[in-house]
Amino acid sequence: MTEIPRRVWLEISLETLTQNYRKIADAVAPADVLTVLKANAYGLGVLPIARALAQAGASGFGVAEPYEALQLLPLGKPVQILSSILPEEIGPMVAAGVTLPVTDLATARLISAAAVRQGKTATVHFKLDTGMSRLGILAAEAPAVIRDACRLPGLFCEGIFSHFPFAYESGSELTNHQMDLFCAILDDLARDGITFAKRHIANSDAINNFPRACQPPFNVVRTGINLHGSFDTSGKRTLHVKPVLALKTRLTAIRTLPAGTGIGYGHTYRLACPTRVGTVSAGYADGLPLALSNRGYLLIRGVPCPVLGRISMDYTTVSLESVPDAAVGDEVTCLGGEGLHALTVEDWAALKNTHPYEIICSFGNRVERRYV
Ligand SMILES: Cc1ncc(COP(=O)(O)O)c(C=O)c1O
Structure with missing residues (x-):
């Protein structure tokens, strides 16, 4: 069967991604950059993104769970699970050579036993809970737990790491306190020769707001959202990274409707005068936030076209009054674009009252990912 182009697509610029990676790597050098590609590279498609980053020089990949780790192993770079590991996942992950997080002594023992059983050495990083309160060895217990774990056979204790809940808040006391705790644990262990x-x-966020977190004793950074050219909503933006994506679709119908016509579900918009309206072939199933209803705009021929009425699952209605030459089949930019009217992930996040991560992770399954 001949392939019919999809109605909605994400254009992802691998060149911009590579430039973003280089900007981050230059900013934190000599620290290494671990690129975080969990959740299918935040929904953008993990393999093309990983290949481009590997070519750009990424030292390794960080993921959330075993399924994601296995996808990336064929690229030949170190792959590291950053969150937790369940007992039944340990054997296969040790066999595959994935770098594992040690979040408590019991996990360290299981990893050690699996490595010994398999005649292998498992590479591990100790995960410290210095204030995120999600996963990891509590700071107060860390020196004792790590000392014990380091005596176990079959482990290569390569790394130690922690995570910030407030890195977007420059000067946040908790963030500085977390780094102090981390350094105190390093000093404590170093007295016993454990490094x-x-x-x-x-x-x-920390790369942008806490230069200290990218300098010794820290020598690796983990970056995800900046690779895509986005930032958390608050905080400084010291890196000049650029958006990598644009969400596009087609104009599927044009009609002139009379004054008084109610538009879409619930008729939340009513035309004040006869209006040329366009029906655009993308809706909330594709990732358009419902919050754009009666508030956002899409770009047709570079011209902003206000959204009329409520976004539906597959379609969005816009006013074409400012773009009289619009024609059925025209390309429509829902997100992205150039210049004054460019629509950013951050704009949508603000409209939806969420953060950019949720926007990037919310593009629908039927949206084709096109790498340009
Ligand atoms: C442990 C860990 N490190 C690094 C990251 C990357 O975060 P960001 O996308 O803000 O760079 C994440 C993502 O949430 C994470 O969970």
Whole structure:
């Protein structure tokens, strides 16, 4: 069967991604950059993104769970699970050579036993809970737990890391306190000759807001959202990274409707005068936030066309009054574009009252990912 182009597509610029990676790597050098590609590279499609980053020089990939780790192993770079590991996942992950997080002594023992059983050495990074309160060895218990774990056979204790809940808040006391705790644990362990080749705490926000988190003793940073040219909603933006994506679709119908016509579900918009309206072939199933209803705009021929009425699952209605030459089949830019009217992930996040991560992770399944 001949392939019919999809109605809605995400254009992802691998060149911009590569430039973003280089900007991050230059900003934190000599620290290494671990690129965080969990959740299918935040929904953008993990393999093309990983290949481009590997070519750009990424030292390794960070993921959330085993399924994601296995997808990336064929690229030949170190792959590291950053969150937790369940007992039944340990054997296969040790066999595959994935770098594993140690979040408590019991996990360290299971990893050690699996490695010994398989005649292998498992590479591990100790995950410290210095204030995120999600996963990891509590700071107060860390020196004792790590000392015990380091005596176990079959482990290569390569790294130690932690995570920030407030890295977007420059000067946040908690963030500085977390780094102090981390350093105190390193000093404590060093007295017994226990040191780690890789020490990391910074995510994208910290790279922008806490230069200290990218300097010794820290020598690796983990970045996800900055690779895509986005930032958390608050906080400084010191890196000049650029958006990598544009969400596009087609104009599927044009009609002139009379004054008084109610538009879409619930008739939340009523035309004040005869209006040329366009029906655009993308809706909330594709990732358009419902919050754009009666508030956002889409770009047709570079001209902003206000959204009329409520966004539906597959379609969005816009006013074409400012773009009289619009024609059925025209390309429509829902997100992205150039110049004054460019629509950013951050604009949508503000409209939806959420953060950019949720916007990037919310593009629908039927949206084709096109790498340009
Ligand atoms: C442990 C860990 N490190 C790093 C990151 C990357 O974060 P960001 O996308 O803000 O750079 C994440 C993502 O949430 C994470 O969970």
